[in-house]
Amino acid sequence: MRRHTEHHRSDRIGWLRAAVLGANDGIxxxxxxxxxxAAAGAEPRLILLTSVSGLIAGAMSMxxxxxxxxxxxxxxxxxxxxxxxxELKLDPVGEQRELAGIYVGRGLEPALADQVAAKLMAHDALAAHARDELGLSDTTAARPVQAALASAAxxxxxxxxxxxVVATASPAYLMLWVSVSSxxxxxxxxxxxAKAGGAPIVSGSWRVAFWGAAAMAVTAGAGVMFGAVAGA
Structure with missing residues (x-):
């Protein structure tokens, strides 16, 4: 007998979203x-101190x-x-009809939909309505503490x-090294x-790098402008 070896990644949605968002924001x-x-002309020690302060503040904020x-x-x-x-306590019959109507909308014959709804209601009525009416399940349930820890870390x-990179790069090439390495x-x-989520790797890599480059370019430009104003 052939074993079922199909793997799904929907159970990773919660922590993967928080982890990717946090790491992307951190970088x-x-x-x-x-x-x-650096573009505003700050000295290396101040740059390092500012970046460490940004790490602490950013992690707590995330x-x-x-x-x-x-x-x-x-x-x-x-x-x-x-x-x-x-609603299940007040009108279980009406709730069963509602559940059966959902299954009819998904393609089941009315008689079969009634049977399926009755069986699921008898097994766990709340779980059936949570899943099929509200779209809630254990894999997609909100987990605040898990999301907060994943984002901060x-x-x-x-x-x-x-x-x-800031701590090890030469001050003369600091902006270049930070830009390229980031x-x-x-x-x-x-x-x-992308690999963890089963998505195309190339497109996922390009998308994250592109928008990161855009954000860094805007910030560096602002630093140059403020540096020029402060030095005027």
Whole structure:
């Protein structure tokens, strides 16, 4: 008998989104901060101090923002489930008809849809309605703490990369090294996230690197402008 070897990646959606977002922000925001300050004419020690401060502030901001955002999603999910639980107690027959109607809309014959709805309602009515009416499941459920920790940790990891370049690169070529290395880091991040999610690697790598380059270019340009104004 042939074993079922099909692998799906939908269970990675929550943590993968938070991790990629955090690492991408860590690289882009820190590298952009370094380029902006360097373009304004700051000395290497100040650049390093600024980038480390950006790492700490960014990681805390990512954790807080992700927790609040995902917790709001979780609150909405819990409210929908509570409302559905109440409706099941008040009108179980009507809720079964509603579930059967969903299956008819998906292509089942009415008689078969009624049978399926009855069986699922008998097994776990709330789970059936959560999945098929509300679109909620364990794999897509909001997990605020997990998302916050993943975002903060991945931001810190991403931010450390350009900071390491700042700490080791020659001041004369600091902007060049930070720009090139950060683009390579972003391309690698895009490739890893695409591979983990089962998406095309080349397009994922190019997309992350392109938008990162755009953000760094804008910030460096702003640094040049402010540096020129301050020096006037």
């Amino acid at each position: 882009v925001s820190t590298a952009s901060l370094v380029l902006g300050v 954790a807080a923002g992700e927790f609040v955002s995902v917790h709001s999603q979780q609150d909405t999910e819990h409210a929908d489930l509570a409302r559905e639980r109440a 991945s931001f810190a990891v991403g931010a450390v990369l350009p900071i390491a 683009l390579l880091f972003l391309a690698g991040l895009g490739a890893l996230s």
